[in-house]
Amino acid sequence: MPATNNPVEYIEHHLTNLQVGHGFWSIHLDTLIFSWLLGAVLVLISWRVGRKLSPDAPSGLQNLLEAILEFVDNQIKSTFPGYSPLIGPLAFTVFTWVFLMNAMDLLPIDLLPKVASLLGIPHLRVVPTTDPYTTLGMALTVFALTIYYNFRVRGPLNYLKSFLVHPFGIWLFPINIVMTVIEELAKPLSLGLRLFGNMFAGELVFMLIALLPWWAQWLPGGAWSIFHILVITLQSFIFMVLTIMYLAMAHTNDEGAH
Amino acid sequence: MNVTATLFGQMLTFAVLVAFVWRFLWGPMTHMLAERSRRIADGLAAAEKGRHDLERAQRRAVELLRETRQQASEILAQAEKRANEIIDEAKSHAKHEAEGILSAARSEIVRETNAAREQLRVSVAQLAVAAAGRILEEEIDADAHAKMLGAVVRQI
Numbered sequence: 001m002p003a004t005n006n007p008v009e010y011i012e013h014h015l016t017n018l019q020v021g022h023g024f025w026s027i028h029l030d031t032l033i034f035s036w037l038l039g040a041v042l043v044l045i046s047w048r049v050g051r052k053l054s055p056d057a058p059s060g061l062q063n064l065l066e067a068i069l070e071f072v073d074n075q076i077k078s079t080f081p082g083y084s085p086l087i088g089p090l091a092f093t094v095f096t097w098v099f100l101m102n103a104m105d106l107l108p109i110d111l112l113p114k115v116a117s118l119l120g121i122p123h124l125r126v127v128p129t130t131d132p133y134t135t136l137g138m139a140l141t142v143f144a145l146t147i148y149y150n151f152r153v154r155g156p157l158n159y160l161k162s163f164l165v166h167p168f169g170i171w172l173f174p175i176n177i178v179m180t181v182i183e184e185l186a187k188p189l190s191l192g193l194r195l196f197g198n199m200f201a202g203e204l205v206f207m208l209i210a211l212l213p214w215w216a217q218w219l220p221g222g223a224w225s226i227f228h229i230l231v232i233t234l235q236s237f238i239f240m241v242l243t244i245m246y247l248a249m250a251h252t253n254d255e256g257a258h
Numbered sequence: 259m260n261v262t263a264t265l266f267g268q269m270l271t272f273a274v275l276v277a278f279v280w281r282f283l284w285g286p287m288t289h290m291l292a293e294r295s296r297r298i299a300d301g302l303a304a305a306e307k308g309r310h311d312l313e314r315a316q317r318r319a320v321e322l323l324r325e326t327r328q329q330a331s332e333i334l335a336q337a338e339k340r341a342n343e344i345i346d347e348a349k350s351h352a353k354h355e356a357e358g359i360l361s362a363a364r365s366e367i368v369r370e371t372n373a374a375r376e377q378l379r380v381s382v383a384q385l386a387v388a389a390a391g392r393i394l395e396e397e398i399d400a401d402a403h404a405k406m407l408g409a410v411v412r413q414i
Contacts, residue, residue, distance in 0.1 A: 025262070031264060032264060035271055039274075053290045069283075069288070086280070137264075137268030
């Protein structure tokens with residue numbers, strides 16, 4: 001039996017956030033709560049493992065976190081020039097948090113919304129990364145950091161100069177300004193929208209699969225879930241690598257200057 | 259999509275998470291990993307050094323043993339030599355002493371012979387005088403004939 005007799009309504013229902021407030025104060029409660037819960041998982045694990053690290057006999061979660069940390073650290077070492085104390089924790093958090101949020105996609109799509117509706121909650125979207133507010137929020141934070149480091153490492157004047165002379169030289173500065181502004185703005189936008197787009201599309205496919213008759217769901221559902229294990233890992237990895245890349249670019253001097 | 263509190267909420271959440279992970283996981287863990295790799299490197303270096311020391315000690319032990327053997331054989335040779343010397347010394351000493359005793363004995367013999375001879379001479383002279391007295395049945399003045407008697411004694 002399909003999940004509903006009205007597919008459009010079903011999909012619209014699943015794409016509506018649990019929202020309170022209006023205008024600026026419109027708050028997606030489900031996005032915030034689930035991202036906080038997953039953040040709390042990350043915090044709890046980090047705290048418990050980080051509190052009593054065993055250098056000689058690492059076990060369980062510590063092994064896992066060490067492996068992730070070294071993986072992230074290798075990515076940073078191969079991309080990032082010089083040293084920044086922030087880049088490691090930032091990339092680590094991006095990778096793990098995004099992975100956890102993406103992994104919510106693997107829960108059966110109707111499970112938590114059904115439980116919520118039984119409790120009287122009308123809408124529930126459980127994958128925070130299918131909400132552009134999450135992905136763009138992270139992307140904008142990264143963007144703010146790139147601007148900060150551009151100012152700090154290259155100096156405000158050099159940074160602003162790059163808007164004038166890049167990419168066509170000083171004589172075409174009006175075009176340069178437009179080009180560079182677009183280029184700079186495209187970075188956070190593409191960073192946030194790539195993750196959002198992938199996860200949103202993935203969720204949509206799960207919804208379409210849920211609309212199939214029950215006996216036809218296992219094959220596409222299983223296949224898409226298995227494929228999605230790859231997607232959620234890959235997307236969190238890409239988000240992390242791009243974060244490192246953008247910060248690395250902010251730490252590199254102008255092409256002409258070095 | 260509008261700029262809403264959700265966006266800032268997520269930005270803030272992100273920042274807090276990064277700060278927490280930095281403070282409680284990344285910081286201690288990178289520190290621990292660096293410490294661990296340093297300890298491993300130290301341990302390997304110590305093992306290498308220990309192996310080196312052992313090798314050197316072994317070489318030294320062999321060297322010492324060889325030296326000691328050589329010394330022992332030297333001492334043995336010396337002792338043998340000294341023993342021979344002592345034996346030789348004792349031999350020559352004994353020989354010397356024997357010679358001394360021998361010569362003393364010889365000279366004693368000579369002396370005794372001479373003394374005996376002298377006594378014999380005197381006895382013969384007295385005997386001769388007595389015999390002559392008997393023969394002549396008269397007193398012979400010993401003093402008057404001493405000169406002749408002495409010559410007789412010397413002839414004996």
